[in-house]
Structures are given as C-alpha cells and as structure tokens.
Amino acid sequence: MSFPLNPAQRAAVAHDTGPALVLAGAGSGKTRVITQRMARLLEQGTPPGALYAVTFTNKAAAEMHERLVAQCGPRGKDVWISTFHALGGELLRREMPRGRRFVVYDAADTAGLLRELLRELKGDRRYDVAALQARISFAKNALGSPDALPEGGNEYDDLARWAFPRYEAALARLHALDFDDLILWPLRHLTENPDAREAWQRRIRYLLVDEFQDTNRAQLLLLKALAGDRGNVFCVGDDDQSIYGWRGADLGNVLDFTTTHFPGARVLALEQNYRSRTPILDVANAVMEGQVRAFPKRLFTDRPGGEKVTVVTAESSEGEAKFVVDAIQKLVGQGHRRREIGVLYRSNLLSRAVEEGLRLGNVPYRLIGGTSVYERREVKDLLAYLRLALHPEDEIALRRVINYPTRGVGDVTLQRLERWALAHGKMLFRAVEGAAGLSDLTPAAREGLGGFVRVVHAARDALEGGRALAAVAREVAAAVRLREDVTAAGPTAPVVARRLQNLEHLYATLERAGAKGPEESAKVLTKLSLHYADADEADGDKVTLSTLHGSKGLEFGVVFFLGCDEGILPHARTDAPRATDVTSTLDVSEERRLFYVGVTRARERLYLLRARVRGGQGKAPRATTPSRFLAALPGELLERVSYDSQAPLPPEELAARVRLFREALAKRSAG
DNA sequence: CGAGGCTAAGTTTTT
DNA sequence: CTTAGCCTCG
Numbered sequence: 247m248s249f250p251l252n253p254a255q256r257a258a259v260a261h262d263t264g265p266a267l268v269l270a271g272a273g274s275g276k277t278r279v280i281t282q283r284m285a286r287l288l289e290q291g292t293p294p295g296a297l298y299a300v301t302f303t304n305k306a307a308a309e310m311h312e313r314l315v316a317q318c319g320p321r322g323k324d325v326w327i328s329t330f331h332a333l334g335g336e337l338l339r340r341e342m343p344r345g346r347r348f349v350v351y352d353a354a355d356t357a358g359l360l361r362e363l364l365r366e367l368k369g370d371r372r373y374d375v376a377a378l379q380a381r382i383s384f385a386k387n388a389l390g391s392p393d394a395l396p397e398g399g400n401e402y403d404d405l406a407r408w409a410f411p412r413y414e415a416a417l418a419r420l421h422a423l424d425f426d427d428l429i430l431w432p433l434r435h436l437t438e439n440p441d442a443r444e445a446w447q448r449r450i451r452y453l454l455v456d457e458f459q460d461t462n463r464a465q466l467l468l469l470k471a472l473a474g475d476r477g478n479v480f481c482v483g484d485d486d487q488s489i490y491g492w493r494g495a496d497l498g499n500v501l502d503f504t505t506t507h508f509p510g511a512r513v514l515a516l517e518q519n520y521r522s523r524t525p526i527l528d529v530a531n532a533v534m535e536g537q538v539r540a541f542p543k544r545l546f547t548d549r550p551g552g553e554k555v556t557v558v559t560a561e562s563s564e565g566e567a568k569f570v571v572d573a574i575q576k577l578v579g580q581g582h583r584r585r586e587i588g589v590l591y592r593s594n595l596l597s598r599a600v601e602e603g604l605r606l607g608n609v610p611y612r613l614i615g616g617t618s619v620y621e622r623r624e625v626k627d628l629l630a631y632l633r634l635a636l637h638p639e640d641e642i643a644l645r646r647v648i649n650y651p652t653r654g655v656g657d658v659t660l661q662r663l664e665r666w667a668l669a670h671g672k673m674l675f676r677a678v679e680g681a682a683g684l685s686d687l688t689p690a691a692r693e694g695l696g697g698f699v700r701v702v703h704a705a706r707d708a709l710e711g712g713r714a715l716a717a718v719a720r721e722v723a724a725a726v727r728l729r730e731d732v733t734a735a736g737p738t739a740p741v742v743a744r745r746l747q748n749l750e751h752l753y754a755t756l757e758r759a760g761a762k763g764p765e766e767s768a769k770v771l772t773k774l775s776l777h778y779a780d781a782d783e784a785d786g787d788k789v790t791l792s793t794l795h796g797s798k799g800l801e802f803g804v805v806f807f808l809g810c811d812e813g814i815l816p817h818a819r820t821d822a823p824r825a826t827d828v829t830s831t832l833d834v835s836e837e838r839r840l841f842y843v844g845v846t847r848a849r850e851r852l853y854l855l856r857a858r859v860r861g862g863q864g865k866a867p868r869a870t871t872p873s874r875f876l877a878a879l880p881g882e883l884l885e886r887v888s889y890d891s892q893a894p895l896p897p898e899e900l901a902a903r904v905r906l907f908r909e910a911l912a913k914r915s916a917g
Numbered sequence: 918c919g920a921g922g923c924t925a926a927g928t929t930t931t932t
Numbered sequence: 933c934t935t936a937g938c939c940t941c942g
Binding site: 372623 | 933935
C-alpha cells in the first residue's frame with residue numbers, strides 16, 4: 247500500500263503533542279498511521295527509546311515493529327513496541343529490587359490455584375472454576391473489589407467474594423502474578439512512587455496505543471500514569487470493533503476520552519477504507535446500520551467493482567467445510583496465493599472440519615487462536631520443572647510435576663508433606679527437600695521425592711551457574727525420561743508424534759531466545775506465559791484459519807466466514823446466559839461487531855457460510871436458523887447459493903477433481 | 918498407598 | 933476429543 251496519505255491520515259501522522267484519539271474504521275490504514283507517525287518523530291530527532299507503542303497481541307507488536315523497520319530502517323528496532331502485559335512485566339522487572347523474581351500464572355495456573363482454594367469449601371460439588379476466574383478478573387480489571395459484584399442471586403458472585411481475598415493472598419504467598427496483576431502492579435507502583443513515575447514519564451515521551459477500544463479501566467489508568475501531565479497519548483481505535491467486553495474492555499475509555507480522561511484531546515476520524523471492494527463494504531455498513539453507536543461512521547472506498555458477497559447454505563457442518571476446502575483448492579489451482587485466503591469462525595470448534603479437509607488435501611495452513619503450543623500439557627509440564635528450579639515458591643508448578651512422570655507420590659504423601667510444611671511454617675518445596683527425614687512417608691515415596699529433588703536442584707544449579715535455559719530444559723527432560731513417558735502414555739502414534747514435536751518446538755523456542763542464567767531465564771519464562779507467539783508462524787504460503795477475535799488486524803483477498811447461524815453467531819450464551827456467566831459481559835451487540843470484524847477482513851471476495859443442520863459431538867444434529875445478522879442484510883447485496891456435498895458433481899467439476907487428486911498423489915509419491 | 922483404566926461430562930472469544 | 937474424577941486392582 248503505497249497510496250499517498252489522505253487528509254485525515256496526514257493530520258493524524260502530523261499530530262504533534264498532547265492527547266489524540268483517532269477513530270479509525272476497518273481497513274482505514276490505522277497501523278500505517280501509527281508507524282508513519284513514529285517514523286516522523288524519529289526523523290525529527292526523537293530518540294527511539296522515547297517512543298512506546300502498545301498493542302494487544304504479540305503478533306501485532308511484531309508486525310508493527312517490522313513495518314516500522316521497513317519504513318525507517320534499523321533505528322526502528324530500538325523503539326519499544328509491546329503488549330500492555332509485556333510492558334507491565336518489563337516495568338516490574340526494572341523497578342523491583344534485584345533478585346526478586348516473580349512468576350506469571352496463566353489461566354491454567356490460576357485455575358489450579360482456585361481449585362485448591364475451593365477444596366477448603368465443604369461439600370464436594372464441582373464448581374465451574376472459569377466462572378470464578380472471570381469474576382475475579384473482572385473485579386480486578388475494573389480496579390474494584392469483588393464487593394462490586396451484584397449481591398445475592400447468583401451463587402458465583404458470592405463465591406467470588408469469598409475466594410477473592412484468599413486468591414490474592416495465595417498469589418502473594420507464591421510470589422505469583424496473574425495477567426491482571428501485570429497491569430495493576432505497575433499502576434500501583436507508579437501511583438505510590440512519584441520518583442519512579444516521573445522517571446518513566448521522562449523516558450516515554452510519546453505513547454501510541456493500537457486497538458484502544460479494547461483497553462480496560464486499569465490499562466487506561468496505567469496509560470495516564472505513564473503519560474503524566476504532558477498527556478502525549480496517541481490512541482487509535484474503532485468503537486465498532488470493540489469485541490473484548492467480556493474481558494473487561496471498557497468502551498467508556500473511548501466515549502469519555504475527550505471529556506473525562508484527556509480533556510481537550512484532539513479527535514480525528516479515518517473513514518476511507520483502502521481494503522475492501524464495494525459489495526463487501528456495503529455489507530459491512532449494512533451490518534451496522536441503525537445501531538446505536540458512539541461515533542457513527544460510514545466507510546467508503548475507492549475500490550468499486552468486485553463480486554457480490556456470497557451466502558452459501560450447506561446441508562451440514564461437514565458440507566460447509568467441504569465447500570470451503572474445495573473452493574480453496576480451486577483458488578490455489580488458479581494460482582491464488584494461500585496466504586491470501588482466510589477462514590474465519592466464531593469458536594475454535596468450527597475449525598476442526600476444515601482443518602481435516604485441508605490436511606487431507608495437502609493444503610498448508612496456519613492456525614491462529616486455539617490452544618497455543620505453550621499451553622500443551624507436555625510443554626507445561628517441562629516448563630513447570632524450570633519454573634520450580636528458578637522459583638521454589640511456585641507451588642502450582644510443584645504440584646504439577648511432583649508426581650509427573652509418576653514416581654510413587656500420591657495424594658496421601660502430598661497431604662503429609664503439606665502438613666509438615668504447615669506445621670513448620672515452610673513452603674511446600676522445603677518439605678519435599680526434607681522428605682528423606684520424614685518418617686511417615688512410604689519408602690517408595692521417599693525415594694521418588696529424592697530423585698525429583700535431585701532433578702530440580704541440578705536444574706537450579708545449572709541455571710545459577712549461567713548455563714543456557716534451552717540446554718537445562720533438555721537435561722531435565724532427559725533426567726525424568728519425558729520422551730519415554732510421552733511415548734508410553736500416548737493413545738495413538740500420531741498423538742505421540744505431535745506431543746514430541748511440541749517439545750521440540752519448545753526447545754527450539756528456548757534456543758532462539760538464547761537465555762542464560764536465572765535472570766534471563768525467568769524473563770523468557772514470563773514471555774512464554776504471555777503466549778508469546780513465534781515468528782515462524784507467518785512463514786510460508788499458508789491458508790490462515792482464525793477465530794474472529796484472532797483475525798483482528800488481518801486482511802485477506804478471499805475470506806470464508808463459517809458458522810453464520812444463530813447460536814454460533816451470536817453465540818447461544820449471549821442470548822441465554824448461564825448462571826456461571828458474568829452477566830455484565832453478555833451483549834449481543836458485541837456479537838454484531840464480531841460479525842462486522844469478520845466481514846471487513848475481506849478485500850476482494852467474501853463467502854458467508856451456514857449449515858442447515860448442525861450436530862454437536864455425538865449429539866443429534868439439529869436444524870439451524872440463519873444468523874440474525876445474516877437475515878437482516880438487504881437481499882440485493884447478496885448472492886445466495888445452496889450447496890449439497892452429496893449431489894452428483896457436474897462432469898467438468900468431476901474432471902477437475904480427478905486431476906487435482908492425481909496431482910496430489912504424484913506430489914505425495916515424489917515427496 | 919498408588920497406578921491405571923474407566924466413565925462421564927463439558928467445549929466462546931484470549932493477554 | 934479431551935480432561936477430571938471414580939473405582940478397582942496390584
């Protein structure tokens with residue numbers, strides 16, 4: 247995209263000091279505005295270290311970095327660009343007294359912690375831990391206490407009030423921070439220490455924020471603290487693309503920007519869309535028409551022409567996937583680049599069928615969203631050893647691997663260790679270290695624990711001695727015979743292969759990170775907790791499969807938008823909430839914006855797909871209703887197609903299939 | 918006392 | 933399809 251800037255973009259890029267809010271419609275070149283403004287500031291002599299850009303995902307941060315470097319050369323490398331959470335972690339690391347390491351707990355870790363706490367509660371009913379997590383996180387994000395949760399009525403609100411102080415105390419005891427703490431702690435630190443605050447304000451002279459509509463209350467306050475009176479905050483966002491309300495994002499940050507948060511701020515709007523053909527944009531505008539919006543925008547494009555948006559109704563979810571896979575193979579056969587094709591969907595489940603089809607057809611793809619490699623069991627297990635080596639307080643890591651691979655330590659042994667730790671006021675790992683001297687342990691347990699402690703100590707000593715984290719990881723894995731255990735435990739050979747591959751992936755990542763010694767290693771482990779994405783994902787010419795949430799900021803020549811059915815989009819739970827849901831996150835309008843985000847990813851061609859019948863796993867297939875968002879679109883904007891994967895193929899189609907199949911065969915036997 | 922196999926139940930979106 | 937909890941066997 248080497249268009250000259252339009253007047254609105256130019257004004258945004260030229261914005262000098264003071265707060266600014268740039269309302270940037272989808273595809274209006276917002277990343278370009280941010281990078282160009284940074285480039286401009288650099289050219290005018292601002293040192294790179296005085297700029298800080300904040301994004302929401304590591305992926306977005308990496309991309310922005312790339313674009314900045316492309317624009318203004320190696321100087322761009324020295325500009326700070328990171329996620330809010332990475333910024334928070336970095337600030338803490340720099341501000342904390344040396345040697346005070348902390349662990350970052352991800353959702354799985356905090357779920358384990360909460361499960362522990364709930365055991366205290368009598369009655370052995372099973373609680374929905376995720377529901378608790380959501381409430382606690384919500385309360386923290388809003389900078390409130392759980393007292394702010396509605397009284398009575400919902401038992402999970404009561405449960406959250408009960409758990410909250412215990413949860414916070416446990417984190418403190420474990421020297422652990424959850425994701426929300428990565429914002430809250432720096433905020434508290436800057437609020438309480440004027441010297442530190444001023445130092446950071448001097449250091450960061452220009453703050454730039456991408457996807458500002460997704461910020462929560464705590465993040466806004468952190469921004470304010472960093473910006474200081476100077477208020478050099480340049481926030482770019484689109485209220486129409488606000489899709490993280492469920493995570494505490496507060497649109498009030500946008501709505502009250504110029505009045506409450508940054509009085510007198512400049513407001514600019516980017517409405518020209520450089521991405522989509524007219525028919526696609528017409529659909530996007532139609533989706534939002536008549537909605538109550540904070541800043542009503544009507545996107546316009548100078549890219550007329552293009553084909554109508556196609557609504558495909560398949561007979562089943564399998565048919566839906568089949569249509570997509572066939573269409574992709576056809577496109578690729580016509581010479582389209584795979585990286586120009588995106589498959590989008592509301593929930594991760596929907597990707598399965600398409601994935602399978604692509605694998606069968608030998609079409610390379612990359613997956614965005616879903617469980618990352620670092621959340622995989624075997625990877626987390628190995629990481630737990632490393633965490634424990636750096637950080638003996640990390641009881642969650644300890645519990646995770648104390649009997650993995652199995653070494654004769656069961657519930658009873660663990661309870662005895664706990665009792666000893668409690669009686670002596672020591673942390674649990676001390677009890678484990680002293681297991682040899684505990685008379686009431688079984689010989690098997692004592693021996694198992696002895697071996698366990700030796701492994702952890704060896705890892706600790708190696709790291710303290712300055713060895714590379716990657717090497718230590720391999721040594722730990724070898725010492726506990728992780729490969730062997732994974733191999734023996736796997737239900738099927740392909741599953742085992744995938745798990746071993748995940749471990750290799752971890753080694754490779756750790757090697758690339760190149761960390762040595764305890765400090766660097768702790769930093770790398772924190773990054774991994776934040777699901778730090780690998781650079782290698784974007785490599786190669788691959789079809790992209792992504793959740794709608796993961797697709798923000800991406801664009802494709804052709805988009806296949808799966809699951810335009812009621813119950814999927816909008817998701818059933820927005821319409822019929824459960825007792826475990828945090829009521830304030832439920833909002834059908836957010837689902838509409840999600841639809842809007844999906845539509846606006848497409849440049850040339852958009853397929854909206856639905857299935858007449860959908861069956862859950864093992865559940866009886868049920869007839870579906872078209873998504874209300876689809877149903878509300880003016881008919882003249884759409885081309886409707888019915889797809890029956892069972893129907894006999896027209897002869898020319900059949901011939902094409904046979905050819906493709908032969909080619910695939912030839913390729914396979916060649917490779 | 919622990920391991921391993923079995924059943925049952927639950928799957929929105931993510932830093 | 934996966935995980936967590938239950939139950940039985942060694």
